Amino acid sequence: MRHLLSIDDLSVDAIAEIFETAADMHDVQRREVKKLPALRGRTVINMFFEDSTRTRSSFEIAGKWLSADVINISAKGSSASKGESLRDTVLTVCAMGVDGLVIRHPASGAAQQVSQWVDAVVVNAGDGMHEHPTQALLDAYTLQRRLGSLEGRHVVLVGDLTHSRVFRSNVLCLTKLGARVTVVAPPTLMPAGIAAWSAAAGFETSYDLDAVLPHADAVMMLRVQRERMSGGYFPSAREYTVGYGLTRDRLATLKPDAPICHPGPMNRGLEIAADAADAAQSVVLEQVSSGLAVRMSVLYHLLAGEES
Amino acid sequence: MADPRIVLDSGDIARALTRISHEILERNKGAADLVLLGLHTRGVPLARRIGERIASVEGVGVAVGELDVTMYRDDLRKQPTRRSHKTEIPAGGIDDKVVVLVDDVLFSGRTIRAALDALADLGRPSAVRLAVLVDRGHRELPIRADHVGKNLPSARSERVSVRLAEVDDLDEVTIA
Numbered sequence: 001m002r003h004l005l006s007i008d009d010l011s012v013d014a015i016a017e018i019f020e021t022a023a024d025m026h027d028v029q030r031r032e033v034k035k036l037p038a039l040r041g042r043t044v045i046n047m048f049f050e051d052s053t054r055t056r057s058s059f060e061i062a063g064k065w066l067s068a069d070v071i072n073i074s075a076k077g078s079s080a081s082k083g084e085s086l087r088d089t090v091l092t093v094c095a096m097g098v099d100g101l102v103i104r105h106p107a108s109g110a111a112q113q114v115s116q117w118v119d120a121v122v123v124n125a126g127d128g129m130h131e132h133p134t135q136a137l138l139d140a141y142t143l144q145r146r147l148g149s150l151e152g153r154h155v156v157l158v159g160d161l162t163h164s165r166v167f168r169s170n171v172l173c174l175t176k177l178g179a180r181v182t183v184v185a186p187p188t189l190m191p192a193g194i195a196a197w198s199a200a201a202g203f204e205t206s207y208d209l210d211a212v213l214p215h216a217d218a219v220m221m222l223r224v225q226r227e228r229m230s231g232g233y234f235p236s237a238r239e240y241t242v243g244y245g246l247t248r249d250r251l252a253t254l255k256p257d258a259p260i261c262h263p264g265p266m267n268r269g270l271e272i273a274a275d276a277a278d279a280a281q282s283v284v285l286e287q288v289s290s291g292l293a294v295r296m297s298v299l300y301h302l303l304a305g306e307e308s
Numbered sequence: 309m310a311d312p313r314i315v316l317d318s319g320d321i322a323r324a325l326t327r328i329s330h331e332i333l334e335r336n337k338g339a340a341d342l343v344l345l346g347l348h349t350r351g352v353p354l355a356r357r358i359g360e361r362i363a364s365v366e367g368v369g370v371a372v373g374e375l376d377v378t379m380y381r382d383d384l385r386k387q388p389t390r391r392s393h394k395t396e397i398p399a400g401g402i403d404d405k406v407v408v409l410v411d412d413v414l415f416s417g418r419t420i421r422a423a424l425d426a427l428a429d430l431g432r433p434s435a436v437r438l439a440v441l442v443d444r445g446h447r448e449l450p451i452r453a454d455h456v457g458k459n460l461p462s463a464r465s466e467r468v469s470v471r472l473a474e475v476d477d478l479d480e481v482t483i484a
Binding site: 038300 | 376378379380384385386387388389390391392393394395396425429430431
């Protein structure tokens with residue numbers, strides 16, 4: 001594995017190896033001295049051309065706990081806002097001798113493109129509506145810690161599937177690990193061509209959350225992006241909640257041990273009710289701590305070994 | 309290369325571990341404040357075996373844990389990415405304890421160097437000692453073992469293999 005651009009780059013064995021190391025990294029979070037020397041002398045740049053709190057700080061802490069030197073660059077306040085092209089920005093940064101580039105960009109395929117321009121290792125931290133592979137890895141890792149093997153387990157994804165990179169990466173990752181996946185969305189937010197994709201990849205689609213929810217071994221609520229609400233995808237926020245929100249009533253139909261995931265940030269009262277977000281079976285905060293462990297593992301696997 | 313020659317059979321290994329257990333107790337004047345930490349992979353079962361022996365001699369349990377030094381190695385960049393393992397420190401921690409590191413083979417000493425760095429991040433033991441089943445020489449760092457099962461003179465090119473029932477289904481040490 002040279003870069004991490006898409007879940008498609010990873011074999012089942014590679015995912016298992018990332019999870020194994022992540023479990024070891026998890027223990028580091030409980031230590032007094034949270035520091036491992038594995039990436040000493042290596043430099044990682046977080047380039048975020050889109051707002052992010054948790055992903056950026058998670059990558060930053062992950063790099064620092066592995067002793068890498070970590071620098072953050074965001075679009076605001078960088079030369080990108082002065083009109084510099086992505087290629088020039090990236091080449092400039094890499095000319096300083098950077099070993100790893102963690103990149104988030106609003107354009108789908110940006111990370112892939114960057115990986116062809118530079119010698120540094122590239123990690124995709126979200127590219128447009130395409131993929132967000134570390135999110136999918138941390139979601140699957142969190143579920144595996146709760147449920148054991150995902151083989152044959154039924155995972156339900158609910159939300160804005162059209163615009164969601166988290167959805168795309170998660171479907172790839174979960175089906176790869178043998179889970180039975182059902183994706184639920186209003187017809188307007190179901191991606192075009194999903195029928196062909198779901199048939200090929202072996203997952204199911206539904207418009208009826210109430211029919212699917214009682215059979216779920218885990219449920220993943222995706223964020224409804226506020227900017228979509230004026231896009232005519234659904235009549236009103238309230239309407240969305242009635243049809244597709246994880247409300248208190250729906251929570252009662254869910255198996256009591258089925259983990260509830262949300263990649264954050266949550267719109268409480270819109271796609272997820274406070275009762276569900278704070279329920280004992282909610283793993284939202286566990287996802288955050290797992291995310292750190294998984295990102296440490298990813299950085300370790302990409303940057304610690306000999307140069308390939 | 310020549311056929312592997314057995315240098316320790318299962319009886320030899322058992323006797324060596326029994327002696328090491330007694331030596332540790334003698335040196336420590338009992339089992340108080342003792343923590344045995346096995347180094348992955350084969351140091352872990354060795355530490356458990358020594359722990360059992362000490363428990364049966366002294367009649368009190370002794371804390372046994374496992375230490376992974378992968379992230380502390382000085383040759384990470386020289387090889388494909390290594391798999392990490394679990395580090396498990398016993399509940400009482402290692403602060404002010406006498407930590408005995410347990411490994412199968414002492415060779416260059418670099419693993420032990422890494423283990424000492426790892427320990428420093430985990431706490432401050434009152435003393436650190438080293439017990440190994442085989443010392444084959446060729447040290448590259450100023451490190452020596454306190455308790456040795458067998459001193460095995462070897463050529464640098466020779467291969468010393470330790471097999472333990474917990475991992476390999478039989479107990480033996482061979483050189484080839």
